[in-house]
Amino acid sequence: MHELINIIKxxxxxxDDEHKLSAFIKNFASVPGxxxxxxxxxxxxxxxxxxxxxxxxxxxxxxxTDEETLKIVxxxxxxxxxxxxxxxxxxxxxxxxxxxxxxxxxxxxxxRNHPTIDYGFAGDVNSEVLGGNRSIRSWQILLNNGLIPVIxxxxxxxxxxxxxxxxxxxxxxxxxxxxxxxxxxxxxxFEKNGVxxxxxxxxxxxPSLNEAYYHQxxxxxxxxxxxxxxxxxxxxxxxxxxxxIIIGKxxxxxxxISGSSGTSITHT
Amino acid sequence: MHELINIIKxxxxxxDDEHKLSAFIKNFASVPGxxxxxxxxxxxxxxxxxxxxxxxxxxxxxxxTDEETLKIVxxxxxxxxxxxxxxxxxxxxxxxxxxxxxxxxxxxxxxRNHPTIDYGFAGDVNSEVLGGNRSIRSWQILLNNGLIPVIxxxxxxxxxxxxxxxxxxxxxxxxxxxxxxxxxxxxxxFEKNGVxxxxxxxxxxxPSLNEAYYHQxxxxxxxxxxxxxxxxxxxxxxxxxxxxIIIGKxxxxxxxISGSSGTSITHT
Numbered sequence: 460m461h462e463l464i465n466i467i468k469x470x471x472x473x474x475d476d477e478h479k480l481s482a483f484i485k486n487f488a489s490v491p492g493x494x495x496x497x498x499x500x501x502x503x504x505x506x507x508x509x510x511x512x513x514x515x516x517x518x519x520x521x522x523x524t525d526e527e528t529l530k531i532v533x534x535x536x537x538x539x540x541x542x543x544x545x546x547x548x549x550x551x552x553x554x555x556x557x558x559x560x561x562x563x564x565x566x567x568x569x570x571r572n573h574p575t576i577d578y579g580f581a582g583d584v585n586s587e588v589l590g591g592n593r594s595i596r597s598w599q600i601l602l603n604n605g606l607i608p609v610i611x612x613x614x615x616x617x618x619x620x621x622x623x624x625x626x627x628x629x630x631x632x633x634x635x636x637x638x639x640x641x642x643x644x645x646x647x648x649f650e651k652n653g654v655x656x657x658x659x660x661x662x663x664x665x666p667s668l669n670e671a672y673y674h675q676x677x678x679x680x681x682x683x684x685x686x687x688x689x690x691x692x693x694x695x696x697x698x699x700x701x702x703x704i705i706i707g708k709x710x711x712x713x714x715x716i717s718g719s720s721g722t723s724i725t726h727t
Numbered sequence: 728m729h730e731l732i733n734i735i736k737x738x739x740x741x742x743d744d745e746h747k748l749s750a751f752i753k754n755f756a757s758v759p760g761x762x763x764x765x766x767x768x769x770x771x772x773x774x775x776x777x778x779x780x781x782x783x784x785x786x787x788x789x790x791x792t793d794e795e796t797l798k799i800v801x802x803x804x805x806x807x808x809x810x811x812x813x814x815x816x817x818x819x820x821x822x823x824x825x826x827x828x829x830x831x832x833x834x835x836x837x838x839r840n841h842p843t844i845d846y847g848f849a850g851d852v853n854s855e856v857l858g859g860n861r862s863i864r865s866w867q868i869l870l871n872n873g874l875i876p877v878i879x880x881x882x883x884x885x886x887x888x889x890x891x892x893x894x895x896x897x898x899x900x901x902x903x904x905x906x907x908x909x910x911x912x913x914x915x916x917f918e919k920n921g922v923x924x925x926x927x928x929x930x931x932x933x934p935s936l937n938e939a940y941y942h943q944x945x946x947x948x949x950x951x952x953x954x955x956x957x958x959x960x961x962x963x964x965x966x967x968x969x970x971x972i973i974i975g976k977x978x979x980x981x982x983x984i985s986g987s988s989g990t991s992i993t994h995t
Contacts, residue, residue: 619818621810
């Protein structure tokens with residue numbers, strides 16, 4: 460049996476809240492064993508774009524990453540947010556190292572090529588290259604030596620171009636790739652207690668969700684639309700080697716890891 | 728005898744020029760053996776501060792790093808510049824990993840405490856902690872596994888605060904610390920051919936400069952004032968374990984390394 464690793468993704472709402480972030484960081488620092496933190500971007504990039512007068516285009520809720528926007532997200536995600544999280548983790552005796560997907564080729568990607576929409580410098584993770592020897596070796600160098608990777612959602616095409624990539628997808632793809640050498644737990648922490656049967660009732664958490672039940676709930680339109688990409692991601696990871704996926708509230712991180720809070724995404 | 732390592736610092740004027748940077752990166756990628764790249768910031772941070780309406784205060788030519796300015800330099804140095812250099816090095820088959828001083832505690836510092844001037848979030852490298860087991864071990868993890876560190880001039884106080892630190896000083900301090908385990912060559916590459924006897928004559932390079940000659944030239948006011956901090960830094964490094972220091976033109980990197988260009992700072 461492989462050694463356990465916890466891959467933990469935090470969403471933007473935690474990053475935007477100094478006190479919540481600080482509490483999360485203390486909790487993350489105390490998670491035992493091997494672990495990786497993947498962070499999203501929050502509202503800071505949008506705010507900076509506003510201050511700089513760079514208009515933000517969204518198509519179907521997805522940000523179009525033009526050249527100026529790529530500069531902004533690189534600065535905010537890989538610079539400001541990443542380094543502040545690392546400094547705080549270091550202050551909590553967690554030997555964090557902040558990187559993006561270009562660093563040590565940890566998360567190779569390809570520029571999105573969509574038949575009708577130009578997403579600009581958006582990158583889709585290249586699962587094959589990420590699962591290949593070169594990237595896996597880089598992950599092992601960090602993880603086997605006690606360094607804790609903190610990943611900003613910026614990737615590269617391996618030919619010199621940085622790309623903007625969804626943080627949920629990065630967490631999922633790292634989970635899939637590392638499942639060849641670790642027993643991977645993937646934890647999506649966000650603002651809600653878990654997957655809710657009633658989006659307005661935080662006590663309606665579904666403790667356990669398998670694919671059959673998920674399809675039934677989707678059919679009955681009982682799954683909040685915003686959760687669908689996250690859950691599709693989760694089942695894809697589960698079907699590609701990830702051992703366990705838990706979705707729940709960032710503030711409850713220790714309980715998510717112990718399995719006493721949140722929604723577990725399971726095979727059966 | 729220890730293994731050789733080249734620590735190479737590039738200045739802002741290279742970073743500001745896309746073509747020069749691209750040529751430099753190709754040269755850096757082809758330097759054999761262990762190496763570290765330390766980069767400065769260039770004019771991008773000042774430009775961004777201008778666009779954001781954040782006034783930049785300088786005292787005696789040194790930037791005062793208030794809270795807003797710290798955010799800007801963290802974004803620009805550790806985000807935009809660092810990750811673009813890494814992506815380009817990766818495209819040139821150089822397994823770069825971009826970090827700042829907070830990452831893996833690679834460059835610990837202390838907030839500058841000046842009797843009369845408040846420099847804000849300016850950090851002076853903590854040589855003792857940098858030379859200690861914990862930081863040295865982090866350097867070894869990266870270097871012994873074939874990763875090429877690319878260092879942005881942002882440090883931390885180990886208690887959660889990021890700090891803005893001069894890139895020349897970072898290169899010098901890393902050089903001093905690593906001289907306990909490597910034979911360190913420190914290369915300061917910038918816009919001039921080397922240390923010049925006549926600042927307006929690029930052919931007046933002093934090929935070799937020892938401390939006695941330096942003091943004589945300073946006394947005769949033959950050293951350009953802007954070079955004095957760099958040279959003081961260089962001699963301090965030389966007197967603290969660094970084997971060889973070369974100052975010269977970034978475009979001539981292979982010749983600086985072979986010793987056929989630039990100014991060598993020597994003991995004798």
